[in-house]
Amino acid sequence: xxxxxxxxxxxxxxxxxxDEELLRRGVGIRFKGVxxxxxxxxxxSEGWVRLSVGNTRDRYGNPMTVKLKGDVEPYFxxxxxxxxxxxxxxxxxx
Numbered sequence: 001x002x003x004x005x006x007x008x009x010x011x012x013x014x015x016x017x018x019d020e021e022l023l024r025r026g027v028g029i030r031f032k033g034v035x036x037x038x039x040x041x042x043x044x045s046e047g048w049v050r051l052s053v054g055n056t057r058d059r060y061g062n063p064m065t066v067k068l069k070g071d072v073e074p075y076f077x078x079x080x081x082x083x084x085x086x087x088x089x090x091x092x093x094x
Contacts, residue, residue, distance in 0.1 A: 005074035010041040012062075017041065026077030032070040040065055044072045 005027050010017040029039045031049050040063065041050040048069045056064040 003076070005076060007045050008041070008043040009074070012040065015041065028075050028077050030073040030075070031068065042072050042074060044074060047072060 006017075006019070006022065008017045009019060009022060009027060011023060012018060013020075029036050029042055029049060031039070031042075036049065036051065038052045039049050040052050042048070048067055049072055050065045050067050052063040053066055054064075058064055
């Protein structure tokens with residue numbers, strides 16, 4: 001597993017860009033320098049995020065979303081599972 005998040009990621013299991021392992025690890029998004037917690041999908045190379053809008057739903061029961069363009073900076077919340085438990089995070093035992 002790499003230390004950089006993918007270029008594109010989605011939280012919808014029906015999407016081809018859905019990755020449960022990465023979502024379980026925890027991916028955060030900074031959009032235009034502000035941390036967003038309601039991101040459903042993002043694409044760094046195209047510079048957009050798709051945000052859920054409140055609790056509203058479409059006629060199929062999916063959350064209503066809005067697509068915004070700007071600078072997207074994904075990051076991981078946690079260290080990879082193989083590095084957990086090591087105090088320095090380098091992967092070498094002390």
